[in-house]
Amino acid sequence: MPSYTTPVTAELIRGALDLEPTPAGGLVPHRLPARARAQNTDPQLAAVEAQPSGVRLAFRTRATDIELAVLPTTRVYVAAPPRPPAYHDLLVDGELVAQAAATGGDTLTVDMSTGVTELTPGPPGAVRFTGLPGHLKNVEIWLPYAQRTELRTLRTDAPVEPATPSTRPLWLHHGSSISHGTDAASPTAIWPAVAARLAGVDLLNLGFGGSAMLDPFTARAIRDTPADLITLKIGINIVNADAMRMRAFGPAVHGFLDTIRDGHPSTPIVLISPIHCPIHETTPGPGALDTEAFTEGRLRFLATGDPTEAARGRLTLVTIREALERIAGERTREDPQLTYLDGRDLYGPNDTDLPLPDALHPDTETHRRMGERFAEGVLRKEGWGDW
Incomplete structure (x- = not known):
């Protein structure tokens, strides 16, 4: 059994912009700083920025048995199909060797048809990995991308020390639920993590499900965060929330x-710009839950806007791509370090072998394809990372 107990401190955590202490002595990773959170009024963004997509513990140890004490918050959706387990991914010297879900934790029940939520407190839990090699190794534990996680202690059968500071380029990415990771099988299967691993860069993922809304406080958070490369995937949330006009x-x-x-x-x-998404290509938002599919136990989304209103400034993916390409073209005259990427180069209309299962989000295989294409077409082409 583990005999060494190590508090989880900032020195062990990568991929977060802030760490919130809890009354129990734990830490909740946040992907927006406290000042930005104070200016936010949207419960959706408040929930998703506290979900640690891309956040991981990084340390060195000879331990063969590692247990991370946590208090997870699991979301359960009323009348929806059960969600897959919220895995923690364990990497040893950069290779995925194990996956496990945490025990215990709180439960947040969400009624998607009414928006009502109910929190049921639960006991603290843990996630455990055993049978690891006994040599000195670099270990990373990637946290579940859609599960708020309070980190408490590491329990191991050998001492733990913080990982050597990284010398790799830092890639800061901001985007929507697709960048956050929705419907990928595990935290290292989301497309930004796939791309970062292939290119050998460090990822800071500011993909916020339903919440890439061009918020000024998000821009200021990016402004104030050191980064070697910044990517901004903008559009789908603004369309499916019907949040703006042109x-x-x-x-x-x-x-x-x-x-x-x-x-x-x-x-x-x-x-x-946005990836290909047939429901919103020429039809504005707002997006909505497909209630007929939902009653049959299937999760699907649809667009409810009037396509004729695009001519009067209501946004679709077609018009957003045109606008982003134009804006990038105008700015590059004075800003040669700004480039534009059509999101359909990552997932486009020819990718018919991988349809979006819920009409909005990619599955694990599509995340992999997007990550590979981004790594090859952007990170490798521009000489980022270790190829």
Whole structure:
């Protein structure tokens, strides 16, 4: 049994912008700083920024038995098909060797038809990995991307020390639920993690499910965070929330980029438009749950807007791509470090062998394909990482 107990401290955590202490002596990783969280009024963003997509513990040890004490918060959706287990991924010297779900924890029950939520407290739990090699090794534990996790202690059968500080380039990525990881099988299977691993770069994932809305406080968080490469995948959330019209969208994109440039005057930025999503290509939002499919136990989404209103400034994926390409073209005259990537280069209309299962989010295989294409077409092409 483990005989060494190590508190989880900031020195062991990568991929978070803030760590919130809890009354029990644990830490909750956040992907937005406290000042940004204080300015946010949206419960959706508050929930997803506390889900640790891309956050991992990194340390060195000879331990063969590792147990991480946690208090997870598991989401359960009323009348929806059961969600797959929320895995923690264990990497040894960069290779995935084990996966496990935590025991215990709180349960948040969500009624998607009404928006009502109910929190049921539960006991603390743990996630355990055994039978690991006994040599000195670099260990990473990637946390579940859609499960709020309070970190408490590491229990091991050998001492633990923080990982050697990384010298790899830091890639900061911001996007929607697709970047957050929705419907990928595990935290290292999300497309930004796939791309980062292939290229040998460190990932800071600011993909926020349903919440890539060009919020000024998110731009300021990116502005104030060191990064060697910044990518911004913008559009799908604004369309499926019907959050803006073209009159507001263009200036908001410019303002978002201006704010980031205040802190990153020469950092390469890639502006990425949405991937192919048939329901929203020419039909505006708002997006909605397909209630007929839901009653049959299937989760699907649909677009409810009027396609004829796109001519009057209501946003679709087609018009957003046109706007983003135009904005990037205009800005690159004075900003050669800004480039544009059509999201359909990652997943496009020709990828008919991998349809979006819920009409909105990619599955694990599609995440893999997107990550491979981004690694090859952007990170490798531009010389980022260790090839």
